[in-house]
Amino acid sequence: MEFKHKSVLLNECIENLNIRKKHIYVDGTLGGGGHSYEILKKLDGTGKLIGIDRDKVAIEASKNKLKEFSNFEAVHNNNANILSILDNLGISYVDGILLDLGVSSYQLDEASRGFSYMQDSRLDMRMNTDDKLSAYEVVNNYSEDRLSRIFFDYGEEKYSKSIAKNICIERKEKNITTTFELVDIIKKSMPKKALNEKQHPAKRVFQAIRIEVNEELTKLKQTVIDSIKALNDKGRLAIITFHSLEDKIVKHTYEEMEGRCTCPKDLPVCICNYISYGKIITKKPITSGEEELKENPRARSAKLRVFERIN
Numbered sequence: 001m002e003f004k005h006k007s008v009l010l011n012e013c014i015e016n017l018n019i020r021k022k023h024i025y026v027d028g029t030l031g032g033g034g035h036s037y038e039i040l041k042k043l044d045g046t047g048k049l050i051g052i053d054r055d056k057v058a059i060e061a062s063k064n065k066l067k068e069f070s071n072f073e074a075v076h077n078n079n080a081n082i083l084s085i086l087d088n089l090g091i092s093y094v095d096g097i098l099l100d101l102g103v104s105s106y107q108l109d110e111a112s113r114g115f116s117y118m119q120d121s122r123l124d125m126r127m128n129t130d131d132k133l134s135a136y137e138v139v140n141n142y143s144e145d146r147l148s149r150i151f152f153d154y155g156e157e158k159y160s161k162s163i164a165k166n167i168c169i170e171r172k173e174k175n176i177t178t179t180f181e182l183v184d185i186i187k188k189s190m191p192k193k194a195l196n197e198k199q200h201p202a203k204r205v206f207q208a209i210r211i212e213v214n215e216e217l218t219k220l221k222q223t224v225i226d227s228i229k230a231l232n233d234k235g236r237l238a239i240i241t242f243h244s245l246e247d248k249i250v251k252h253t254y255e256e257m258e259g260r261c262t263c264p265k266d267l268p269v270c271i272c273n274y275i276s277y278g279k280i281i282t283k284k285p286i287t288s289g290e291e292e293l294k295e296n297p298r299a300r301s302a303k304l305r306v307f308e309r310i311n
Helices: 010-017 034-041 056-065 079-088 105-109 135-141 144-155 160-173 179-188 203-214 220-229 244-258 290-295 297-301
Strands: 024-027 048-053 072-076 094-100 231-241 278-280 303-309
Touching: 010 034, 010 094, 010 231, 010 303, 024 034, 034 048, 034 056, 034 094, 048 056, 048 079, 056 072, 056 105, 079 094, 079 220, 094 220, 135 144, 135 160, 135 203, 144 160, 144 203, 160 179, 179 203, 220 231, 220 244, 231 244, 244 278, 244 303, 290 297
Parallel strands: 024 048, 024 094, 048 072, 094 231
Antiparallel strands: 231 303, 278 303
């Protein structure tokens, strides 16, 4: 299947990165290369873009899409390793970083990747197919309590205990191997009123398993911190989130990195020794307009937050 992905908040990202044509930028989530293409168009021959993705298919697709640009370098890695990636490339600091934390349309639509509850496939959900942990291992090997906590914490699923219990009952008979087998168990674990909701009954559990498999939340705070530390003065970090859990981490980490004096207001001088790495550009997150939502309904939950480094 061809790698297809509609870049979300494209114009807003490019505008807020404040791109300068002779500088170095990082697209930490290459996907199909849509954001990268627009960044590269704004650079001249002395500027450079580093593209990072843990999906090999995305790396190859972006290389093909961006083959006209000689100042582009693709790296198959996890953006959580951004400091070591830049160090290996001999780069100390960059002038802008973009992270799109969503799952690509290709990953959702390609049945064999096992991300979708709408298509039957072997349980997988690995963004990097070289990783050992897959959805199959999570569903068949995690304890009932651990499954329940993951579904509740990462999916905000209120029927988490019932679903986890029924998964453990079913897998005693035989391993749960496909997405539709899991969907059936989820549906059986819910009351009828929940099955009639607008949202697909398996959406929250599939989100939770995907987050667990790919460690999407456990490494996010440190990734934000490392990304800000990798920026030059006036460099910007732009992050697109797609659900409240990751958006909350980004928001709170930005606030921590902005730094705020905690001294009483009547003190003449600051004694708390707070450290500030810059300022939050977006006091409220940027969201998609109606025109984009008509073209790409998956953008409805997207939020863009931007931080500027100040040395």
